[in-house]
Amino acid sequence: MTKSKKIFLTLFVIFMLIMLWIGYDISRRTTFPGSKGNLKERISTDTETEKKQ
Numbered sequence: 001m002t003k004s005k006k007i008f009l010t011l012f013v014i015f016m017l018i019m020l021w022i023g024y025d026i027s028r029r030t031t032f033p034g035s036k037g038n039l040k041e042r043i044s045t046d047t048e049t050e051k052k053q
Helices: 004-027 050-053
Strands: none
Touching: none
């Protein structure tokens, strides 16, 4: 393997590890929208503009 291929492979592995780490971090901080259930604010028939009037 030539020196340039080794450098490319090393940079590719580092890049992929960073991308996997970012994806894991984002997925830990967010929740799936369907798992929240029905909140009172979502199922209420009144909207914010109707309440103000």
